[in-house]
Amino acid sequence: MSTTQLLRTLTFVTGNKNKLAEVRASLDGVIDVIAVDIDLPELQGEPGSIAEEKCRMAAQQVNGPVIIEDTCLCFNALDGLPGPYIKWFLKKLGHDGLNRMLAGFEDKSAYALCTFAYCRGPNEQPILFEGRCPGRIVPARGPPNFGWDPIFEPTGYNETFAEMALATKLDISHRSRALTALKQYFAGQPMDH
């Protein structure tokens, strides 16, 4: 039997190629990730319930086990906003606009919050895995390849996510921390789950 047949396979519903690359890198050799691009509605509410509902809809559409992921960028001065709405804030305001939102505040601290959800199939209860990374919002530095990476400087580093090597980001990121929890969960589950 080849090694790949010994790997657990999970279907990840996403249309975001950067997320997919990071997830594949983090789970390399542990979980084989199959990507399915289905456009799922983005709901409003608290991050946990958004991820849960997104996962329920994904399991319904795929008609089988799935994982999904939702990422928030939360400004402490704004009590956690834009949070789950960061995608639209980023699209409309860009990196400069996001910095300007904090112009009236001394507190530039923020955190990235990543929630993975796993659902075994239609009408099953999703399980959530969270990861957080604290940092602060800075004027953009580094290549603009992935979302708000150029304006997020994680605590303890003087490089933004965009400036650092991907391996460094994967060591500390919100996404990697959530994936560590997900890997721990699956390590304790039989292969058919």
Ligand SMILES: O=c1[nH]cnc2c1ncn2[C@@H]1O[C@H](COP(=O)(O)OP(=O)(O)O)[C@@H](O)[C@H]1O
């Ligand atoms: O690790 C990251 N670094 C920088 N930007 C990110 C990261 N993860 C997600 N984003 C961006 O944050 C926003 C919120 O992500 P969401 O999870 O709703 O994205 P998706 O719909 O593109 O999958 C999107 O604009 C996405 O590109």
Ligand SMILES: [Mg+2]
């Ligand atoms: Mg979202």
